[in-house]
Amino acid sequence: MNTIDKKDKRRTQVLSHIVKLYVSQASPVSSKSISISMGDSVSSATVRNVMAELEELGFIEQPHTSAGRIPTDLGYRYYVDNIIDKLMMEKSEMERLSRVYKKRTSSINDIIEKTSSLISETLHNAGIVMCPSIEDMHLSHLELIKIKDETVLAVLVTMTNIVKNYIVILEKDVKETDLARTANFLNSELRNSTISSVYDRIKIFENENVDGELAGVISLANRIIGEIADKDVDYDVRWEGLNYFMEEPEFDDAGITKRMFEVFSDKRILAGLMKKDLVDNGLKIYIGRENEPDALRGCSFITSGYGANGKTVGRIGVLGPMRMDYNVALSTLGCLSNLISKKIEEFYE
Amino acid sequence: MNTIDKKDKRRTQVLSHIVKLYVSQASPVSSKSISISMGDSVSSATVRNVMAELEELGFIEQPHTSAGRIPTDLGYRYYVDNIIDKLMMEKSEMERLSRVYKKRTSSINDIIEKTSSLISETLHNAGIVMCPSIEDMHLSHLELIKIKDETVLAVLVTMTNIVKNYIVILEKDVKETDLARTANFLNSELRNSTISSVYDRIKIFENENVDGELAGVISLANRIIGEIADKDVDYDVRWEGLNYFMEEPEFDDAGITKRMFEVFSDKRILAGLMKKDLVDNGLKIYIGRENEPDALRGCSFITSGYGANGKTVGRIGVLGPMRMDYNVALSTLGCLSNLISKKIEEFYE
């Protein structure tokens, strides 16, 4: 091994110790404590030299002279990208998690909601989940119920047993028989399709200029599906366990806590963050200033996509201080999103 | 006017000024500022004498010697009970609020959810609303949809257009025709009844020991309504605008903020607080230590019930620092709960 390599290896080693120690103790790490945690294989003086190099490289910084060092965003990033012992997870832990998903559940959304508390309890940080948009799901059934003269209730069921209700107010009264016919027509069209493809097909029917009875059915179908496609493009985002990571010393400052709070009060912000990476199925990590909302600049945000048949339909994630156990967080999220994906596939069987 | 009365009147007057000044300036109120705000009709020295009496009575206190006075829980309570200019509300404000409720909406829950943000924006505090439990609502329609072999989706619609879905997993496969028959039977039974009264009636049918076709229908109906009655006793509680009152100086302390947060993280706590007064339709006020959860001992919590036909089915409320404009809060909540009640009645027309 040549000298450059050796130097490099020790740098990595020291950075790794800094990150790990800082994650657990939450206060700047001194050369001495690193030396000890490395089993006194090197003296604190040597560590200090290495630390000076790491600081030069921008991986660590001193909050003030005569304090120890803490990792910078870049340091965490390097740690996550190059150092971390990739995705090692205890078998027992993995089994504990999968057991939760074993239970038979009525709807996929139940399982996803439960995931949010599972994340926050396991990782002691805020768990954030995004349920799939109805847009992305495959449909199974539509029921039309006349409530009042012009008021129709449409009940849409997806293959994953997500049930959505839409109250559609029509321009004029509609006969029960017409409604039933429309429902029959739509049910024959929509099984295993997405809402938008159904919508497209209706448009084609419409252009074919049929008339008589079918024309009425098509126009009513168009009206109802149009309403549904219009209304429900939003993703449902939920979070839990914000209290966990408010307990961290980073949040002793009331100002930070408040700004944090604003982010969580506005679901659109979180939804935006999740949606941004929706195309991607893999793990995404945002560390410190890599986050877009200012209030999250001191945080790390990790998300992972789930889906089925090669299509990602939602994401789950965890938000916490930069000082976070990335190893556990990454492996847990990976495991959970896999479990959800499998669960979705079960519904299609 | 005898002397006692006169003394009493001035005490009341001074307390009123203390509360009002403290609400607006958020720092202890001095004798001088009271004297000024009373138009120099009395000197600060006299005010000091009155303040000493009020302190003796437990209505105000000093955070420390040489500071002004702030109202105690008892002081606020006296203010609210005896001093406040009852429920005066600007006409324009009243119209602004009622305009929101004018719009035609599909379901009563929409309007109640909107109320939560309306409260928080109007009062600059946290708005909390509790939607009615399905238990308390009158039913209008039930639809049964077979999703899979043993999986049935029950869609329940109330008179107020609240739609609830229940996925019921049966022990054995059920025929579509039986399902349709059961739905017909139930629909004839449930219109304008509550879920529990329907359940009771089914029990009576069951005891009458009918047999043949009807027996199957009854048993299936029993199973489904039982499931619904079982599952959905929870009240749906929502809040909004916590950020507003976190901006108050009272919450500069991170510890308080965190404990506050825990209360809001656990909907059961809020639901419990709301439910406690559910029987009552009127306004309820909890000031400071009158609140049960420890974390709310520094807050005031005001709620008001809504309902129709003499029955209260839900509550709306506002939570903020004790230093709150009680006058505006009380009148706004009163007005809003009236508007909701009226809206519910509209659905029954």
Added chain:
DNA sequence: TTTAGCACTCGAGGAGCGTGAGTGCTAAAT
């Protein structure tokens, strides 16, 4: 290249002090 040794830095925390807002009391005024 590593390490022991040492001077140096600087934040945290405590003591001391002046300032001023606001009080409580007393004695005079109404």
Added chain:
DNA sequence: ATTTAGCACTCACGCTCCTCGAGTGCTAAA
């Protein structure tokens, strides 16, 4: 009998000053 002016007193707040010690960077020896 009340009200008020006057005055001494109190105490939080903000300021500076000081000590302490953890942790560093540098130098020179191993």
